[in-house]
Amino acid sequence: MAITVPRPKLNWRERMYLPAIVAGLAITIKHFKNMLLGRTKVTMQYPEEKWDSSLPDHYRGAPALVRDEDGRVRCVACQLCEFICPPRAIKIIPDEIPSTDRFAKVEKYPEEFDIDMIRCIFCGMCEEVCPEQAIFLRKDYAITGFTRADMIHDKEKLLEIGGVIHGVILKWNEKK
Amino acid sequence: MDSFLIITSLLKIVGILFVVILPMVSYAVYAERKVSAAIQDRLGPNRVGPAGLFQPIADMLKLLLKEDFTPRTANTFYYWLAPCLAVMPAIITIAVVPFGSTLLGVPMVIADVNIGILFVFAIASLGVYGIVLAGWASNSKYPFLGGIRSSSQMISYELSLGLAVIPVFLLVGSLRLTSVVQYQIEHGWFIAPFVGDWLNPWKWLLAVPMIISFVVFVIAIFAETNRLPFDLPEAEQELAGGYHTEYSSMKFALFFLGEYAAMITGSAIIATLFFGGWHFPGIPDGSHGWIFGLINIAVFFAKVAALIFVFMWVRWTLPRFRYDQLMRLGWLFFFEIALVNIFIVAAILAYLPNK
């Protein structure tokens, strides 16, 4: 259905537009003047100034894998993040933990864990879906590389970003 | 021919072109970016050199290094010709504009022809060919639409442009631009023709049509230079750049230069016709010493710079017209206003006592 947008009725002064144009020019020159006098401060000079310190707690940056207090990679390669990942950025190759290992009870670990940061959209679904509290979105946002291969974060890189996490549920304790 | 005249003319041409106009063009681009940034609460270019002052050089280097691409289906000859045609008229027009009084006895105008303003209009109208040819030779729909828009816009506004200056020449009685400047020195600038003759009510009456004339002329110049709010031939949002969509590298840069050169020329003509050219009250002309000759040149270019700022200020304030609005404005308002204005001035002049 066609909709007719009502037009406002203008008086002759308004229809001349000149007062409105002058008013517009006055606004822009005011901004110009304030900028020249240094009263306006909006722009942040990025590489020199950064807003890292003022990032909110819920900021979603690069996803990363974490270790627990015992140094175990918390990921058990359940591949739920790989499944949920909307752009399919995650690739996991699971493997079995040998029975001689200290954490043999966990049975499974990610042999390879790659996140393609060209594909990643920082949605945080991997963090949300993880049943092991093993993947978190850190605050790193400047993710750069010279080649496509550089932009694929492998397990080492992800653990390096992630570091060690304290005080989360340890469900693979011997007693449990 | 007088060899002295040839040498001084050449010196003037080289001086004005390479020392003044071209640096002015490149720094006009820089200024535009800085002014727009300030108006929009940004910083503008500030990385290349102190306060980004070397930005124009970086831009030029970048444009030189870009791939110079010619579309396969373009008409190559006209495709190459168009950028030149876009720059040349703007620069040639400068020839008849007096940019100073005299310097060591040499008049500071390259060609003091007695049909100055007609020359200006004649050459300036050629500018449209650059755009139309670019639009047509690109063999692509957006440039084509840009070219069409440009030609009709130019034709429409050239009428008001021509009619708007007639009152000035009715008063001066000569088409020579130096005479216009001389008249303003004697009788006050045309935007305030009563200056020096405060008590004459007829002069006050004359101020009204002159202001109208000035406003119409300035608006028409905006349209002629394809600046916002009249930049319909380019119209990034609608036409993806309009006539220069298919251009790259230095050919694109030439269009860019052409636009800014036209803006400088337009400012120079406005300054000459309405703001007393190189004259500033209280500063004698060059015959009183070479230092005053230089000051006169500086005054002229200061006026030009101020007008360029106005161009930019308007651009970053007003939105673009719709095409039918543009045509309506040109044909139904400015054309009539300018026409009526001529009769008003003529009537005032006819009854003006002690002219």
Add this chain to the structure above:
Amino acid sequence: MSDQNPSSQPMLNVQIDSVWHQFPKGTRIIEACEQAGSYVPRYCYHKKLSSPGNCRMCLIEMGFPRLGPDRKSELGADGKPLINWMPRPQISCAQDVAEGIGVRTNSPLVKECQRGVMEFLLINHPLDCPICDQAGECRLQEFSVDFGTSQSRFLEHKVKKPKNAVLGPRVTLDDERCILCSRCIRFCQEIAHDDVLGFVDRGSYTVLTAHPGKELENNYSLNTVDICPVGALTSTDFRFKMRVWFLKETKSICTSCATGCNTIIGTREDVIYRQTPRENDAVNSCWMCDYGRLNFKYLEAKKRLLEPQIRREGKLVHTDWSTAIAQAALQLKQFSGTEIAIIASGRMTNEELWLTVQLAQSLGTHYIDIVPRRGRGDDILLSEDRNPNTNGARLILGSASEPGANLLAIADAVKSGQIKALAILKENTMHLGVPLERLAQLPVFIAMNILSNEATEKATVVLPACGFVEKRGSMINGKGRLQRLNRAVRPPGNARDDWEILRDLIQAVGGGDSLLSIDDVFRRIGETVPQFAGLTFSKIGDLGVQILQMEELPPTHPSDEEKIEQAVAIQARRRAVRSEST
């Protein structure tokens, strides 16, 4: 329901969730409920196994018709019998339907029972779904969501049981996850006839284990993994390889013997992860043998042929397909029909065999046969005939004698030098019984195969072909059932669909005929082979069509029998020699 009802069986009226249905006598209540659209959860019950009734998950409310003083059912307002509901729940898996009984699968009592059973089952079940391979196809997960509660009231430590226990060469057991449903025990007793599993340490610490000194090593052991409702029994091969929700499931058939068990091939991104049986009561019920199930690894072997090759100045060099086909056709056309022999394979599909026959006709040769392949069968599923499509070859090659009977004659002709050009399609030449040196001397020796072997290295043209998971096609199993193969993965490298290679070869040899798709080929078979008339790929369907009426293996001519025995004996000897050398 009517199609499942033989007319001899009387129909019984049963009320399920207030709606009256009719079922034939002998239907289990749990099956009747499922057919009526009310699924009853179950762990221990499996329709192909006996019902011990030990999981208690399938509890329902049941009632019998209320009888009046005249011993007749009292009728309600709707004219149907009124029902006296029993005060306690019953298990639906151990009872058959009876006339006039009522069943409630959804009443508050039933729901309470299901919640209780779920809570008990989860008391000791570890919550390790992230590492459990069953996650995604786990009954415990599914029923916990559908019928259980969201939390447990159990606070004590869970019982520790052996984890990662090896039950046999192919099956690994996690006792903590076991819910003691005994499906695997009953399968071994009733289907595999190999009673090796049982429960020990009765009580809280009951564990499933193999009898002392025995292993779960029968050829059907992996079916216990399929029927295990939880992640207790896992396939050692598939364990921790891939989560099941990533697997693309393609319906196909097993090609490791003439039974042609219906399968589901689980693949992800062109990698095969597992094969599981698909229910087809006319062929394999719900089962398949471990041999067939794991017989797909060779497709990813290192010696897989990936590029067409031709012999140039004594060496095999990679080339493109058009060159290889043109070269093969050029070489074959040098010789007359009596100098050419084609050895096809009983592992080829009907379409490929038909194209092979066309190739033989356009070359004018009569030396064409398949290689017979026999092994020890069992009376469960595994057939003695290890060629999946012997019946297809019998129909399509159309020779008077049995497929495989001419093989020795061809071998003799090659040895004697009468055959100058030999084309071996999808077969290992070692089975021919011709020395390798003799094959190397053949002027033309074209090999189309999946893997490289000693013989392909002597070939003049090598054409890399597809395995059974990489192509479409049809085969006729040992009982005369026409079944369909579906493509689950794309062939690796430059390997091509067999039927395309054969079609291009036929066109290059001169029998220019436009066959654009494998469906075209199938239609053309229908024109020449009467049993195929009127059929299409889609008409075959997922479960196949019976087109031959026959016993397990059709009778052969006595003389053929002898020749086939000889060919098979040569084969067996060759295999023995090769396994010794490796």
